[in-house]
Amino acid sequence: MPFPQTRLRRLRATGALRGLVRETSLSASDFVYPMFVAHGIDRREPIDAMPGVDRLSIAHAVDEAGEAAALGIPAVVLFGLPAAKDEEGSGAWDDEGIVQLATRAIKEQHPGLIVITDLCLCEYTSHGHCGIVTAGGTGLVVDNDATLELLARTATSQARAGADIVAPSDMMDGRVGAIRHALDEDGHAETPILAYSAKFASAFYGPFREAADSTPAFGDRRGYQMDPGNGDEAVRETRLDVEEGADIVMVKPALPYLDLIHRVKTETNMPVAAYNVSGEYAMVKAAAAAGYLDERATVLETLTCIRRAGADIVITYHAKEAARWLQ
Ligand SMILES: [Zn+2]
Numbered sequence: 001m002p003f004p005q006t007r008l009r010r011l012r013a014t015g016a017l018r019g020l021v022r023e024t025s026l027s028a029s030d031f032v033y034p035m036f037v038a039h040g041i042d043r044r045e046p047i048d049a050m051p052g053v054d055r056l057s058i059a060h061a062v063d064e065a066g067e068a069a070a071l072g073i074p075a076v077v078l079f080g081l082p083a084a085k086d087e088e089g090s091g092a093w094d095d096e097g098i099v100q101l102a103t104r105a106i107k108e109q110h111p112g113l114i115v116i117t118d119l120c121l122c123e124y125t126s127h128g129h130c131g132i133v134t135a136g137g138t139g140l141v142v143d144n145d146a147t148l149e150l151l152a153r154t155a156t157s158q159a160r161a162g163a164d165i166v167a168p169s170d171m172m173d174g175r176v177g178a179i180r181h182a183l184d185e186d187g188h189a190e191t192p193i194l195a196y197s198a199k200f201a202s203a204f205y206g207p208f209r210e211a212a213d214s215t216p217a218f219g220d221r222r223g224y225q226m227d228p229g230n231g232d233e234a235v236r237e238t239r240l241d242v243e244e245g246a247d248i249v250m251v252k253p254a255l256p257y258l259d260l261i262h263r264v265k266t267e268t269n270m271p272v273a274a275y276n277v278s279g280e281y282a283m284v285k286a287a288a289a290a291g292y293l294d295e296r297a298t299v300l301e302t303l304t305c306i307r308r309a310g311a312d313i314v315i316t317y318h319a320k321e322a323a324r325w326l327q
Pocket residue numbers: 120121122123129130169170
């Protein structure tokens with residue numbers, strides 16, 4: 001029935017009516033809060049491009065995790081800055097490594113909070129790549145199959161430290177299967193895998209690299225992360241991760257890839273996480289600081305729209321402030 005009988009504005013007349021028919025909800029229970037934990041510091045170190053986000057000591061990470069939990073945020077994801085780096089990234093699977101120590105400390109104080117551990121080598125390798133670097137036909141390349149073994153080792157070490165979920169972010173082929181196998185063999189059959197399934201080689205990761213000190217020393221990550229122009233391939237990547245045993249799949253970044261959040265959700269029916277990445281956060285912070293955007297309204301709209309696109313879980317640096325605004 002067309003206008004004038006049909007008037008969609010009728011249900012927009014008041015806040016109560018709009019709330020009654022709103023299709024997408026946003027709550028702190030949808031959020032995962034990312035944290036950077038650094039070895040050998042005893043204070044917070046601000047990250048220039050990410051106002052409000054600091055590198056944390058373990059003690060500060062425990063406090064900050066407690067703050068997130070008190071705000072109703074169910075999970076944090078940990079990124080580690082080790083004391084030393086080497087060619088292989090051995091700090092990643094050190095049982096006394098920074099992420100393992102932080103995981104134990106957080107779980108001890110906040111046992112109900114879900115600790116997700118980012119699982120990659122780039123924060124631990126001296127060259128900053130996500131795996132073992134070897135000479136290949138086209139110059140230096142990351143050796144896919146040699147890297148799988150190290151990722152599997154890292155996964156079991158993180159699970160032993162008490163990680164509730166491991167989250168491989170490396171984009172090596174076959175890593176989810178290798179990690180699932182290793183976890184099962186090591187007695188961690190109940191530990192879920194959150195796979196960074198469709199992770200794009202994105203300029204929006206810039207501030208994160210400063211935060212995690214993980215800029216590649218040579219080349220870039222386009223040999224393993226996805227090409228921004230590819231949507232069908234994102235669905236293929238995700239399906240392969242599901243076949244290999246992923247429990248939750250991820251699209252990263254979020255805002256320029258909302259179409260793929262939607263496609264991955266509708267084509268796989270899996271629990272989908274979207275990573276609202278450091279560059280997306282930095283843009284809003286910079287515009288708000290300049291007075292160009294209303295920060296609160298912008299953040300809540302952004303997070304709602306990521307959910308509307310199909311994300312069940314939103315990993316966001318805005319998690320704590322958004323949770324406060326939603327109270
Ligand atoms: Zn990496």
